[in-house]
Amino acid sequence: MGTRPLGRMLLCQEEEEENTEASVVPTPLGPLRETYCQKHSEKIYFFCKTDAEFLCVFCRAGPAHRTHSMGFLDEAIRPYRDHLRSQLEVLRVKRDKIENIKCREDQKLQGLLALIENKKQQVETAFERLYQELGDQQRLLLARMRGLEQQIWKERDEYITKVSKEVAQVEAQVEELKQKCQRPGSELVQDVRVYQSRCEKTFVNPEAISSDLAKKILELHRKILILPDMMKTFSENLVQHLETDSGN
Structure with a gap:
């Protein structure tokens, strides 16, 4: 055998x-x-x-x-060799298919990574702009408040100057009247008539703060009054928007 x-x-x-x-x-x-x-x-x-x-x-x-019945060895093993070659071709096709799928999926992953990186930059840019805008508004608001402070001090000084001048004038009149009170009766009657007309002049009390400045202060007060609620609402809306469907 x-x-x-x-x-x-x-x-x-x-x-x-x-x-x-x-x-x-x-x-x-x-x-x-x-x-x-x-x-x-x-x-x-x-x-x-x-x-x-x-x-x-x-x-x-x-x-x-x-x-x-006989045959040559090469002829006998040919079907096996052809079968192996066929299987080899099938495996090659399968390998190429897997490689193509791997390449395609890798491209998808690279695309997603690039997308995430782009979104990270967009988030950084958006928040930088927000910080810059908030900083600009903060500086603008503080500058307006400092301007109002300066105007208040200016009008205060003007008010004190005016009132001090009126007080000095009144004190001068008081001293003058004290002196007149010591004069003889005939002169005193004549002086009373003169000073009566002078004293009838009404003292105009100047306002410590002008109406224009008071209007500006009131307007700024109204804006600042609702500022905390605006910031809170914005923050809550931002958090709710970013947490919606986040999967966390």
Whole structure:
């Protein structure tokens, strides 16, 4: 008997009654990829289609396979080789498909990473602009308040100057009247008539703060009064907008 496919070889027997010998692994005695019959040390060229065994020339001439249908080894293994090549092509196609999917998905991931990076920059830019705008408005508001402070101090000084001048005038008149009270009766009557007309002049009390300044202060007060609520509402709306559908 010759050798069986799939890597196991049986010694070819010249007599049918010697079939009781154990099978052995074929021994590669020749060049690479060539298998030799272990019994005859001959290269295997044939394939017994009846017994599905590989045979050397001596095995083929033996009585065990003499009447069997024969074929050359290359022809016998061709279907297996073609099958492996077909499977290899299938695997290559599958590998290429997987590589294409991997490349496409990697491009998607890179695109998403680029998108997130772009959105991070947009967020930073948006908040920087917000900080800048809030800072500008804060500086503008504080500048207006400092301007009002300066105007208040200016009108205060003007008011004090006017009132002090009026007080000085009144005090001068008081001292003058004290002196007149010490004069003789005839002169006193005449002085009373003169000073009566002078005292009838009404003292005009100047306003400490002008109506224009009071209007500006009131307008600023109204704007600042609702500022905390505006900031709170903006902050709450921003938090609600950013947390909506965030998945956290």
